[in-house]
Amino acid sequence: MNGPVNDDSAHALELIGVSKEHPGSPPVAALRSVTVTIRSGEFTAIVGPSGSGKSTMLAIAGTLERPTAGSVLVAGLAVDGLPDRALSGVRAGRIGFVFQQFFLVPALTALDNVATGLLYRGVPAAQRRRAERRIALASSAAGCAPRTCGTWPASA
Ligand SMILES: Nc1ncnc2c1ncn2[C@@H]1O[C@H](COP(=O)(O)OP(=O)(O)OP(=O)(O)O)[C@@H](O)[C@H]1O
Numbered sequence: 001m002n003g004p005v006n007d008d009s010a011h012a013l014e015l016i017g018v019s020k021e022h023p024g025s026p027p028v029a030a031l032r033s034v035t036v037t038i039r040s041g042e043f044t045a046i047v048g049p050s051g052s053g054k055s056t057m058l059a060i061a062g063t064l065e066r067p068t069a070g071s072v073l074v075a076g077l078a079v080d081g082l083p084d085r086a087l088s089g090v091r092a093g094r095i096g097f098v099f100q101q102f103f104l105v106p107a108l109t110a111l112d113n114v115a116t117g118l119l120y121r122g123v124p125a126a127q128r129r130r131a132e133r134r135i136a137l138a139s140s141a142a143g144c145a146p147r148t149c150g151t152w153p154a155s156a
């Protein structure tokens with residue numbers, strides 16, 4: 001990675017001239033040259049009518065989609081052109097998503113779904129297993145057996 005990822009004085013997020021065009025006939029311009037800066041600690045809501053590009057903007061800001069033009073900086077780091085592996089690292093370390101859907105991995109228990117996040121943060125296997133044990137204890141304390149309350153699809 002390049003850039004001051006750990007520079008706390010950096011803006012949390014910057015979109016500079018971001019456009020997104022979906023191919024088709026005719027192509028759809030979902031975003032047209034959006035420039036916005038969100039500072040660390042700032043709370044921001046994106047509002048607009050249906051189809052105005054909110055989801056597209058959030059997907060690009062969250063590095064889930066790439067813009068057709070323009071730049072995205074996350075905590076001062078320009079993410080344009082970063083390979084998927086590096087983007088996964090940025091998402092794991094810098095971005096939190098709360099989706100409308102759960103997006104759990106169906107083949108995994110809830111316990112393993114939680115621990116998967118640690119994988120992307122580069123936490124070694126032994127440490128992940130220790131974390132799993134702590135999650136299991138918390139599950140028991142919450143009144144459900146860790147493996148059974150963690151089974152799919154009961155967790156949905
Ligand atoms: N994958 C896609 N292919 C083609 N057009 C798309 C695609 N995704 C979004 N669009 C179009 O881009 C525009 C912006 O869509 P987007 O989903 O970002 O809007 P939105 O503000 O989130 O809408 P809503 O409030 O309904 O969720 C719309 O015209 C939409 O039809």
Ligand SMILES: [Mg+2]
Nearest residue numbers: 051054055056
């Ligand atoms: Mg939307």
